[in-house]
Amino acid sequence: MFKAFYQIISIAALALVCGTGYNAYNIANKNPRRMDWVMDERLRGLDLLESSPTQSKDVPAPTNPAPANPAKDVAPEQPAKSKDTPAPEPPQPTGKAAEPPKDAVPASEFPMIDIAAALEEYRNETLFIDARRTREYEVGHITGALTASAWEADLLEKITKVREEYPAEAPIIVYCGSSKECEDSKIVSRQLKEVGFTSIMVYQGGFPEWSKEKPDLVTKGMEPGKREAP
Amino acid sequence: MTRLLRNRWVALIAALALGGFFIAASWHKIEDPPDFAKAVFNFKLVPWQAINATAIYLPWFELLAGLAVLTGLGRRGGAFAIAALLCVFIAAIGFNLYRGHPTVCGCFETYESAKNLTPEVKFWKMKKEILLDTALLLLAACVIYASFARSREPEDARLPGSPA
Numbered sequence: 001m002f003k004a005f006y007q008i009i010s011i012a013a014l015a016l017v018c019g020t021g022y023n024a025y026n027i028a029n030k031n032p033r034r035m036d037w038v039m040d041e042r043l044r045g046l047d048l049l050e051s052s053p054t055q056s057k058d059v060p061a062p063t064n065p066a067p068a069n070p071a072k073d074v075a076p077e078q079p080a081k082s083k084d085t086p087a088p089e090p091p092q093p094t095g096k097a098a099e100p101p102k103d104a105v106p107a108s109e110f111p112m113i114d115i116a117a118a119l120e121e122y123r124n125e126t127l128f129i130d131a132r133r134t135r136e137y138e139v140g141h142i143t144g145a146l147t148a149s150a151w152e153a154d155l156l157e158k159i160t161k162v163r164e165e166y167p168a169e170a171p172i173i174v175y176c177g178s179s180k181e182c183e184d185s186k187i188v189s190r191q192l193k194e195v196g197f198t199s200i201m202v203y204q205g206g207f208p209e210w211s212k213e214k215p216d217l218v219t220k221g222m223e224p225g226k227r228e229a230p
Numbered sequence: 231m232t233r234l235l236r237n238r239w240v241a242l243i244a245a246l247a248l249g250g251f252f253i254a255a256s257w258h259k260i261e262d263p264p265d266f267a268k269a270v271f272n273f274k275l276v277p278w279q280a281i282n283a284t285a286i287y288l289p290w291f292e293l294l295a296g297l298a299v300l301t302g303l304g305r306r307g308g309a310f311a312i313a314a315l316l317c318v319f320i321a322a323i324g325f326n327l328y329r330g331h332p333t334v335c336g337c338f339e340t341y342e343s344a345k346n347l348t349p350e351v352k353f354w355k356m357k358k359e360i361l362l363d364t365a366l367l368l369l370a371a372c373v374i375y376a377s378f379a380r381s382r383e384p385e386d387a388r389l390p391g392s393p394a
Binding site for chain 1 (some may be wrong): 260261262263264265267268271278279281282283285286287288289290291293295298304306307308310311342345379390
């Protein structure tokens with residue numbers, strides 16, 4: 001019996017060595033498979049079972065829907081990306097609480113928008129961020145969207161880079177690969193909020209809906225792609 | 231039954247099947263730890279601080295336990311480790327079934343490949359996983375029993391009248 005115990009300990013010790021070595025190797029090579037050793041606070045506060053269809057199916061519509069185009073009324077001709085121009089007025093979605101209470105249901109933490117609103121934002125050059133895995137992004141993404149996978153180790157690095165290029169008030173739409181479970185979008189949105197962005201929306205339909213409805217506005221490969229009027 | 235389990239060929243086939251299964255099951259998790267992390271997170275059982283560590287180390291533990299059983303280098307310990315893992319998996323899936331939370335096990339398939347399934351299909355797959363894990367647990371029990379039985383064989387052989 002003691003022999004079995006020592007064998008289990010040996011297997012566990014070897015697993016620790018192999019896991020550490022493998023992840024360290026992936027980190028050193030900036031492999032998309034690399035992971036942070038400990039998940040940061042991205043997941044903290046995400047309610048247990050929040051994505052359970054038994055709960056979410058009853059709330060298909062956003063509880064605090066964003067306006068169709070928060071940036072439109074403020075700076076219709078100015079893409080949010082321009083660094084030289086002064087920061088536009090913060091596009092305040094009417095339904096979005098400035099500071100959601102801590103016990104708020106995470107589903108309404110960020111305004112959820114539908115495809116019509118997402119298209120409107122797309123026309124206005126709003127920045128889209130793809131929260132799916134990098135390899136999924138490579139297969140196809142919304143043209144012009146940047147990649148920032150919720151589960152890959154370089155999330156903060158990518159988001160910090162976005163923050164350096166865009167003003168904090170710039171509207172940002174985050175989407176993921178599922179219309180049902182959009183936890184990845186919530187994780188990335190929280191990180192965006194953490195670095196200072198104030199107008200973050202989540203495109204509820206995600207890439208499956210977009211690629212079905214607007215296949216001509218999808219780009220393959222690692223480059224974001226150049227936007228054209230839809 | 232015990233005679234069957236003492237048969238070295240039966241024990242060997244059980245060990246090869248169990249070890250092979252676990253090596254195969256660990257492979258896609260090692261290949262893509264972030265995908266497995268999503269599966270772990272979706273179980274809604276592991277504290278967020280432990281999700282990444284689980285995704286980084288658990289697949290290697292599975293692989294090495296499977297190798298130990300397959301090769302015979304630490305077969306008993308490997309089988310005990312696998313049995314413990316299977317108990318945890320069965321409990322985790324069973325608890326999520328009980329509370330009505332459909333999830334992707336991530337045991338033998340990637341999270342990405344199954345995340346868009348309907349809740350009904352997910353529930354059905356969870357029940358299937360429990361059955362499969364139970365079958366594997368029985369296999370692990372066979373390997374453990376056989377390893378103990380074989381270790382006692384020389385003593386038995388010394389008993390008067392026992393077969394050579």
